[in-house]
Amino acid sequence: MPIKTMIEAIRDALDAEMQNDPRVFVLGEDVGVKGGVFLATDGLYKKYGMKRVLDTPLNEIGIAGIAIGAAMRGLRPVAEMQFADYSLPAFDQIANEAATIRWRTAGEFSCPLVVRAPYGAGVHGALWHSQSVEALYAHRPGLKVVIPSTAYDAKGLLIAAIRDPDPVIFFEHKKGYRLIKDEVPDGDYTVPIGKARIAREGDAMTVVSYGLMLHYCLEAAQAEGIDAEVLDLRTISPLDRAAIVGSVKKTGKCLVVTEDTQSFSITGEIAAIVNEDAFEYLDGPVSRLATPDVPGMPHDPGQEEWLLPNREKIAEAMRKLARY
Amino acid sequence: MSAENHISRHEALGLHGEDVHELYYQMVLTRTVDDRLWNLNRQGKVLAFASCLGQEAAQVGSAYALAPDDWLAISYREHGVVIARGMSVRDIFAYAYHRDNDPNTRGRQIPGHYGSQKLHILTASSPVGTQLAHGVGSAWASVYEGKREATIIYFGDGATSTGDFHAAANFAAVHKLPVVFLCQNNEWAISVPNTLQYAVKHLTERAAGYGMMGTLVDGLDVIEVFGATRAALARAYSGEGPTFVEAKCKRLRSHTTEDDDRRYRRREDVEADRAHDPLANLEAYMKAASLWDEGVARQAGEKAAAEVEDATQYAEASPLPKPSETLTHIFAEVKTDAHQNDD
Ligand SMILES: Cc1ncc(C[n+]2csc(CCOP(=O)(O)OP(=O)(O)O)c2C)c(N)n1
Ligand SMILES: [Mg+2]
Numbered sequence: 236m237p238i239k240t241m242i243e244a245i246r247d248a249l250d251a252e253m254q255n256d257p258r259v260f261v262l263g264e265d266v267g268v269k270g271g272v273f274l275a276t277d278g279l280y281k282k283y284g285m286k287r288v289l290d291t292p293l294n295e296i297g298i299a300g301i302a303i304g305a306a307m308r309g310l311r312p313v314a315e316m317q318f319a320d321y322s323l324p325a326f327d328q329i330a331n332e333a334a335t336i337r338w339r340t341a342g343e344f345s346c347p348l349v350v351r352a353p354y355g356a357g358v359h360g361a362l363w364h365s366q367s368v369e370a371l372y373a374h375r376p377g378l379k380v381v382i383p384s385t386a387y388d389a390k391g392l393l394i395a396a397i398r399d400p401d402p403v404i405f406f407e408h409k410k411g412y413r414l415i416k417d418e419v420p421d422g423d424y425t426v427p428i429g430k431a432r433i434a435r436e437g438d439a440m441t442v443v444s445y446g447l448m449l450h451y452c453l454e455a456a457q458a459e460g461i462d463a464e465v466l467d468l469r470t471i472s473p474l475d476r477a478a479i480v481g482s483v484k485k486t487g488k489c490l491v492v493t494e495d496t497q498s499f500s501i502t503g504e505i506a507a508i509v510n511e512d513a514f515e516y517l518d519g520p521v522s523r524l525a526t527p528d529v530p531g532m533p534h535d536p537g538q539e540e541w542l543l544p545n546r547e548k549i550a551e552a553m554r555k556l557a558r559y
Numbered sequence: 560m561s562a563e564n565h566i567s568r569h570e571a572l573g574l575h576g577e578d579v580h581e582l583y584y585q586m587v588l589t590r591t592v593d594d595r596l597w598n599l600n601r602q603g604k605v606l607a608f609a610s611c612l613g614q615e616a617a618q619v620g621s622a623y624a625l626a627p628d629d630w631l632a633i634s635y636r637e638h639g640v641v642i643a644r645g646m647s648v649r650d651i652f653a654y655a656y657h658r659d660n661d662p663n664t665r666g667r668q669i670p671g672h673y674g675s676q677k678l679h680i681l682t683a684s685s686p687v688g689t690q691l692a693h694g695v696g697s698a699w700a701s702v703y704e705g706k707r708e709a710t711i712i713y714f715g716d717g718a719t720s721t722g723d724f725h726a727a728a729n730f731a732a733v734h735k736l737p738v739v740f741l742c743q744n745n746e747w748a749i750s751v752p753n754t755l756q757y758a759v760k761h762l763t764e765r766a767a768g769y770g771m772m773g774t775l776v777d778g779l780d781v782i783e784v785f786g787a788t789r790a791a792l793a794r795a796y797s798g799e800g801p802t803f804v805e806a807k808c809k810r811l812r813s814h815t816t817e818d819d820d821r822r823y824r825r826r827e828d829v830e831a832d833r834a835h836d837p838l839a840n841l842e843a844y845m846k847a848a849s850l851w852d853e854g855v856a857r858q859a860g861e862k863a864a865a866e867v868e869d870a871t872q873y874a875e876a877s878p879l880p881k882p883s884e885t886l887t888h889i890f891a892e893v894k895t896d897a898h899q900n901d902d
Contacts, residue, residue, distance in 0.1 A: 292729055296692060299692070301727075307682070310704075340674050400891040
C-alpha cells in the first residue's frame with residue numbers, strides 16, 4: 236500500500252469525492268490556481284475547473300454563509316478556512332446557522348457542509364496561525380468536530396465528512412501535514428465519524444488524545460516503557476463515550492492530552508465523562524496536560540517550545556499518574 | 560396622476576385587473592393575519608412576533624413577481640412574502656401557536672421565521688443578515704446546476720450594516736449571480752434610525768460600490784415594487800447579475816410585540832407615518848383605474864377574516880408537540896419519529 240503524507244491523503248479524499256459526486260465543490264481563499272496555502276487542493280483546479288474549486292473573496296462570513304446556502308440547496312460544499320484562527324469571523328454562520336438548520340426546521344432542511352481548517356502550533360506561526368479552536372465548535376450541539384491523527388484516517392474521515400448529511404468541522408494539524416505519513420489505500424473508503432481508535436493497547440493507564448499530540452503520546456509511552464493504552468479520539472464531537480469509558484474501566488487511570496489551552500478545553504469534558512461512568516474503577520484522579528492558559532502562541536521558537544506540550548512533558552505526566 | 564396613467568402602470572407591466580385584485584387581496588390578508596397575531600399576542604396566546612404593518616406592498620408586490628422555481632431567503636418579518644408565496648394561513652397560525660402540525664418549525668423558533676422546501680423558502684433565523692449569504696449560496700447552487708432560477712433575498716435597512724451583507728453583495732456581483740437584494744427600508748432598526756445607520760442618502764448608492772445595479776422604489780406602491788422586482792428578475796435570469804432594490808416604507812408598529820416604540824418615537828411622527836399606508840395607496844390606485852367598488856373591498860375583508868378565523872380555530876384545536884420532541888432532529892442519524900426527512 237502506498238505511503239502518503241497527511242496532506243496527500245486529504246487531497247486524495249477531495250479528489251475522490253469530487254470524482255464520485257458532482258455536487259461536491261471546494262471553496263475558500265487561494266484554493267484555486269495556487270492550490271491552497273498548504274497545497275491541500277493542489278491540482279484540483281486544473282482537473283475540475285473554477286466552478287468546483289472556487290477562489291473566494293477574502294471574507295470568511297461569506298465562505299461559510301454561501302456554503303451553507305448552497306448546502307441547504309443540496310450541494311456538498313467543502314469550505315476551506317485558511318487557518319483555524321480565521322474561522323472565527325465565520326463562527327456566527329457556523330455556530331448559529333449551520334448547527335441549527337436541521338433542528339430548527341424539525342428535519343425539513345439540512346446542512347451537509349464540511350469546513351476544513353488547518354490548526355495547531357509548532358510551526359512558528361505565532362498568535363494567529365497556531366490556535367486550537369476545537370472546543371469552541373465542539374461546545375455547539377448540531378456540529379460534528381473531527382481531527383484525524385493519521386493519513387489513513389484523514390482520507391477516510393474526510394470522505395465520511397463529505398458524505399455526512401450534517402455539518403462537520405474538520406481540523407487538520409498543519410505541522411502534521413507533511414510530518415505524518417502512513418499507508419493510505421487508493422480509491423475511496425470511509426472511517427466512521429464518532430468512533431475512537433485504540434492506537435496502542437495497554438493496561439496501566441488510558442491516555443486520551445488526538446491530532447498531532449496523539450503521536451507524542453505514543454512516543455512517550457514507547458520511550459518510558461509504560462504500559463499505557465493510547466486512545467485516539469478521531470472525532471471530538473460527538474465523543475466516543477463508550478470507548479473512553481471502556482478503556483478507563485480496564486486501566487483504572489486516565490490522562491488527557493491536548494494542544495489546546497487547558498481551561499474549558501475538551502479535557503474537562505472527558506474528565507466529567509469518566510467521573511460519571513467509571514468513577515468506581517478509578518485508581519487515581521483524571522489528569523490532564525494542555526497548553527497553559529496564554530492568549531497567544533509566542534513567535535520566538537524558544538518560548539513556543541517551552542509553552543507547548545511535548546514528549547517529555549507527556550512522559551512526566553504519565554510517570555506521575557503511574558506512581559499514584 | 561390621471562386615471563389613464565394609473566391604468567397604464569399596471570397594464571404596462573402586463574398585469575390584468577384580476578392581478579390587481581389578487582394583489583389587493585393578498586395585502587388585505589397579510590394585514591388581517593398581522594392584526595390577529597398582534598391581538599393574540601396581547602391575549603398571551605402568541606408569545607412574540609414581528610409585525611409587517613406598513614410593509615405589505617413591498618412584500619406582496621415583490622413576491623408576486625417571482626416564478627415558482629425561484630428561491631427566497633427571508634428575515635423574521637416577511638408574513639406578506641410567505642402569503643404571496645402560497646403558505647396557507649392555517650400553517651402560519653399553527654406555527655404561531657407552536658403546534659405539532661406546523662410544517663415550518665414545530666415550536667422551535669419564534670413565530671415568523673418561516674422555511675419551506677415546497678415553497679422554496681430557505682429557513683429564516685434571527686441573526687440579522689445571515690440570510691444574505693445563504694441567498695447568495697442558493698443562487699450559486701442554481702448556477703452550479705445550470706438551473707434558470709433566481710434567488711430573492713429579503714432584509715432590512717439595519718441588515719445593510721452587517722458583514723454578511725457585504726460578503727453577499729460582493730460575491731454575488733463578482734460572479735454575476737441571479738440575485739435580487741430586496742431591502743425593505745422601514746427607517747428603523749429597532750430604535751436606531753436611518754440617520755445613525757448609514758451616511759448615504761439612499762442605500763441604492765451602495766450598489767455601484769459593488770458593481771451592481773441599484774433601483775429605488777416606493778415601497779408603499781405595490782405596482783411599482785412588482786415592476787422593479789420583475790425587472791431585477793429579468794436581469795438575473797439573463798445573466799446580467801444581481802440588483803439591489805431599495806423599497807422605502809414605514810414600520811407602522813413597534814419593532815416586535817416585545818418592543819415599545821414610545822421610548823424612542825414621538826407620537827406625532829407615528830401618526831404622520833400612518834398616512835403612508837400601502838393599502839390605502841392601492842385603494843386609491845384602484846379607484847382611479849376603475850378597479851374598485853365597495854363589493855371588492857367588502858368581499859376581500861370578509862374572505863380574509865374568515866380565513867384568519869378558520870386558521871385560528873385550526874391552530875387552537877391542533878396538538879402541541881411532546882416536550883421531549885425537542886431532542887429530535889439534531890443530526891440525521893437519530894430516527895425517532897415519523898416526520899424525519901433525511902437524506
Ligand atoms: C446579529 C444581530 N444583532 C442584533 C440582533 C437584534 N435585532 C433584531 S432585529 C434588529 C434590527 C434589525 O433592523 P432591520 O435590519 O432594519 O430590520 P427590521 O427589523 O427593521 O425589519 C436587531 C438589532 C439580531 N437579531 N441579530
Ligand atoms: Mg428596519
